[in-house]
Amino acid sequence: LMVWLRRTTHYLFIVVVAVNSTLLTINAGDYIFYTDWMWTSFVVFSVSQSTMLAVGAIYYMLFTGVPGTATYYATIMTIYTWVAKGAWFALGYPYDFIVVPIWIPSAMLLDLSYWATRRNKHAVIIIGGTLVGLSFPLFNMVNRLLIKDPLTTAFKYPRPTLPAYMTPIEPQVGKFYNSPVALGSGASAVLTVPMAALGAKLNTWTYRWMAA
Numbered sequence: 001l002m003v004w005l006r007r008t009t010h011y012l013f014i015v016v017v018a019v020n021s022t023l024l025t026i027n028a029g030d031y032i033f034y035t036d037w038m039w040t041s042f043v044v045f046s047v048s049q050s051t052m053l054a055v056g057a058i059y060y061m062l063f064t065g066v067p068g069t070a071t072y073y074a075t076i077m078t079i080y081t082w083v084a085k086g087a088w089f090a091l092g093y094p095y096d097f098i099v100v101p102i103w104i105p106s107a108m109l110l111d112l113s114y115w116a117t118r119r120n121k122h123a124v125i126i127i128g129g130t131l132v133g134l135s136f137p138l139f140n141m142v143n144r145l146l147i148k149d150p151l152t153t154a155f156k157y158p159r160p161t162l163p164a165y166m167t168p169i170e171p172q173v174g175k176f177y178n179s180p181v182a183l184g185s186g187a188s189a190v191l192t193v194p195m196a197a198l199g200a201k202l203n204t205w206t207y208r209w210m211a212a
Contacts, residue, residue, distance in 0.1 A: 014060045014069065018076035042141070046184030049101050050136040051195040053077075054129050057107050058199035061124075067115035074107035096147045102139040106132045121200055129196035133188030141181045 057070035078100060085098040113128035114120075 011064075011072075013063075014073055015076055017056055017060070018073050019080050042137070042144075042180040043184040043187060046137040046140065046180075047188050047191055049103070049140075050106065050133050050188040050192050053103050053106060053136065054110070054132050054192045054196040055199040055202070057110055057132075058124065058128065058196045059202050061111065061114055062121060062200055062203040065119065067111045067119070070107040070110040070114070071104060074103035077103055099144060099147065102136070102143050105139050106136045109135055125196045125200055126193060129193035130189050132196070133190070133192035134185045136188060137181050137184035 053074060057073045060073050061067070061069040063069075081098075081100045085100055088098050089095055109131040110124065110128040113131060114124040117123035117127065
């Protein structure tokens with residue numbers, strides 16, 4: 001019974017943190033899911049999303065020691081965000097007004113690297129972290145390409161709480177960098193690895209806290 005309770009508690013922890021991670025993502029970049037800034041801020045959001053995914057996913061994957069936990073974590077975040085998308089849609093905003101980030105494929109790559117290296121913690125930090133950083137911007141750009149005319153949607157349906165200085169502007173992508181996917185993937189691949197290491201370290205601290 002105690003073993004079952006501990007396992008159940010572990011997975012409940014995952015649910016709680018995944019939900020809170022989604023909320024933190026929205027609060028950290030309050031307009032993260034909105035189509036008005038999805039081109040101009042693509043690189044910044046790619047870095048923030050991939051690093052947040054790596055921290056939480058690797059933390060709980062190492063906590064449980066089960067390949068597949070990272071995908072489970074990303075799935076919960078995705079479901080929660082779709083609930084938010086549905087809420088905005090119910091308020092009268094268009095279906096494409098909120099864009100749900102594509103976390104799951106990158107989390108699957110993290111799980112795969114953990115499984116393929118026979119649960120090697122250091123390998124999953126380096127290999128898995130790099131794969132998450134490289135793949136996340138690619139998957140999200142494909143997702144955004146499927147959305148019709150995001151800038152028009154942004155101007156027609158401005159976010160009610162958006163400050164005046166955050167008013168959507170014409171994207172200037174080419175003047176700063178030629179490829180937001182390439183820059184996003186490069187920056188994310190570098191930064192996601194140390195963030196994955198942080199997630200692994202948090203896991204160690206958790207075990208010490210539980211043993212205390």
